[in-house]
């Protein structure tokens with residue numbers, strides 16, 4: 715029987731790594747993309763030691779959209795049929811860090827949104843004749859309401875969630891699930907030095923992600939309580955939202 719084939723974009727991410735480890739322990743074939751060659755090679759060795767049947771790597775910056783077709787082609791070359799694509803890369807900046815640097819603001823949007831749309835669409839096209847598979851993308855609960863402290867990051871995640879909702883309609887009849895993963899704060903390098911309430915471990919979030927992919931879920935709040943927190947946050951009137959400082 716063919717082993718599961720999993721593509722991870724942003725494979726050195728704190729959340730992506732335990733997801734990849736879970737698939738490695740199932741004997742999966744993995745195609746990993748990241749921009750830090752050294753960290754990527756360490757991750758690849760670790761996954762092989764944990765039982766992956768094959769691990770191939772590619773070093774690329776996702777901002778280089780001219781390489782996106784090459785990325786999909788290389789992933790297909792390794793995996794043949796792609797069972798799961800996890801798009802996990804991203805950057806976080808508080809709005810005040812980039813408020814006076816509009817170029818950096820747009821760069822954040824390019825990394826978190828434009829590159830994700832491009833890769834999700836290209837992988838979708840490459841997978842459409844398969845009749846099965848999952849395109850899983852990590853967005854955020856931060857994408858649900860515009861907030862003074864985080865509105866470029868939030869907008870980048872909202873754009874991706876909106877895009878995924880449409881993609882889901884296109885790909886569902888083709889047997890491909892499009893999963894929108896919306897974590898709350900997770901203890902990874904992204905939040906280093908940014909204390910947060912209700913912070914989850916990357917291992918717990920990764921377990922939820924793998925379970926959601928296995929079950930064919932299309933929207934995951936992780937940990938689970940964020941579904942209820944966000945149901946309340948969505949009801950907050952805009953005139954109150956705009957006064958909140960965080």
Ligand SMILES: NC(=O)c1ccc[n+]([C@@H]2O[C@H](COP(=O)([O-])OP(=O)(O)OC[C@H]3O[C@@H](n4cnc5c(N)ncnc54)[C@H](OP(=O)(O)O)[C@@H]3O)[C@@H](O)[C@H]2O)c1
Pocket residue numbers: 724725726727728729730748749750774775776777802803804805806825852853854855896897898899900901902903904905
């Ligand atoms: N941590 C949280 O609280 C949280 C909450 C909700 C959603 N998320 C989302 O979850 C995803 C994973 O985040 P994380 O917490 O695991 O963060 P992380 O540990 O900081 O990982 C982010 C990853 O993105 C990669 N990356 C950034 N810019 C890139 C680029 N231009 N090209 C290629 N790779 C790039 C980084 O690679 P380098 O090491 O080379 O920089 C790193 O591997 C992100 O989309 C994030 O927005 C995180």
